[in-house]
Amino acid sequence: MTVINEQTHDSDLPLLNTPIISLGGEGIRIRGGHCESCGQLHYPYCTHCMRCGQQVSPVYFDPAGKVYSFTTVQTKAPYGLPEPYTVGYIELNENGLRVFGLFAPEVSGDIEIGTEVVISLQALGLDGQQQPCLRPVFTVANDKEST
Numbered sequence: 050m051t052v053i054n055e056q057t058h059d060s061d062l063p064l065l066n067t068p069i070i071s072l073g074g075e076g077i078r079i080r081g082g083h084c085e086s087c088g089q090l091h092y093p094y095c096t097h098c099m100r101c102g103q104q105v106s107p108v109y110f111d112p113a114g115k116v117y118s119f120t121t122v123q124t125k126a127p128y129g130l131p132e133p134y135t136v137g138y139i140e141l142n143e144n145g146l147r148v149f150g151l152f153a154p155e156v157s158g159d160i161e162i163g164t165e166v167v168i169s170l171q172a173l174g175l176d177g178q179q180q181p182c183l184r185p186v187f188t189v190a191n192d193k194e195s196t
């Protein structure tokens with residue numbers, strides 16, 4: 050499994066180690082898989098196809114989608130996250146795969162089912178070593194254009 054730990058242009062904080070996203074020339078991409086044998090797309094990436102058992106190649110998806118489901122968690126937050134915090138699934142516009150993740154704290158009150166969102170990076174919470182880090186979060190799509 051690939052571990053990604055890259056610096057971004059606008060922050061000195063390290064990116065949270067996560068295999069689900071990739072940073073490259075195209076910006077943030079979601080790491081998934083494509084089965085060459087049966088054509089099935091997978092998220093998250095897995096080495097072998099859950100449909101036909103053949104080997105899966107890594108592919109990278111556009112991080113734009115719509116809110117599929119969400120909930121706000123009122124219990125003590127892990128990793129130094131603000132409380133309460135909102136998590137949920139988005140459905141990728143590119144292929145309909147569902148991605149689970151954290152919503153940016155400032156958009157938690159603005160989302161509903163179907164809201165257009167993108168994944169961006171935000172200095173938020175702590176990593177596994179209790180250090181501040183950049184974390185992938187869902188933000189409302191319109192917010193991206195104003196930054």
Ligand SMILES: [Zn+2]
Nearest residue numbers: 084087098101
């Ligand atoms: Zn397959």
